[in-house]
Structure formats: structure tokens, C-alpha cells
Amino acid sequence: MTPSDVKAALNEVLNNGVSLNTTAYLAIVLGWIVAGALGAYLGTFFGKRGETAAIKRDLETIKDSLRQTTTVTEEIKADISGSLWLRQKQFDLKLECYAQIGAEPRRGSHGHQRGAGPPGLEA
Numbered sequence: 001m002t003p004s005d006v007k008a009a010l011n012e013v014l015n016n017g018v019s020l021n022t023t024a025y026l027a028i029v030l031g032w033i034v035a036g037a038l039g040a041y042l043g044t045f046f047g048k049r050g051e052t053a054a055i056k057r058d059l060e061t062i063k064d065s066l067r068q069t070t071t072v073t074e075e076i077k078a079d080i081s082g083s084l085w086l087r088q089k090q091f092d093l094k095l096e097c098y099a100q101i102g103a104e105p106r107r108g109s110h111g112h113q114r115g116a117g118p119p120g121l122e123a
Helices: 003-016 020-104
Strands: none
Touching: none
16 A cells, blocks of 8 residues: 555545444444443452452461560560479478477577576576
8 A cells, every 4th residue: 555545535534524333333333331340359359359368468477477476475484484393492491490499499598498597497
């Protein structure tokens, strides 16, 4: 097609307009409807898919955070438990020492038991 042929075709279209038959208009309208429905479906599909992926990522983040919190909590509980165990053992040892001290007869500086009268005087 030569440039003069293109110019003649364009002049004819511009002067007379483009006329399509009913089938062509129907095909265009149906194409728009199908494209709109497909666009709406794909938009919803990919939107939901993106939302699901975001929730999955958030859930993994929450799980990791919970795992770390649980680890720290367990470490704190172990520290507290160890500290309490140590204090209980110290208390038990003190109690045992006091019990031994209390079970032994107490002697004063002059060799007699404290709390008793002078030697030779019996109550």
C-alpha cells in the first residue's frame, strides 16, 4: 500500500465515518462484559490470595515471637526456681545447725549448764 492509498483510505473513513454491522457491536459489548467480569474475578482472586499470604506471614511472625517469649519465660522460671531451691537449702542447713545447737547441753563459762542453779544445788 502506497502512502497515497493510505491517505485516501483515511480520508474516506474520516469523511464517511466507520460503520460496523450489528454483529461487530455485539461482539465488542460482549468482549467488554467478559473483560469486566474476568477483571473483577481476577482482582478478587489475587486480592484474597495476597490477603492469605499476608496472614500466613503474620502468623509465622507471631509464632516466632511466641517461641522467643516462651524461651525467655522458661529461662526466668528456671532462674527463679534455682534461686528458691538455693534459699530453701540454705534455710534447711541453718535449721539443721540450730537444731544441733539446741540439742546439745549448753555450758556456761564456769562449766555448769546454763539455766540450772549453781553446782550442787538441785531443784
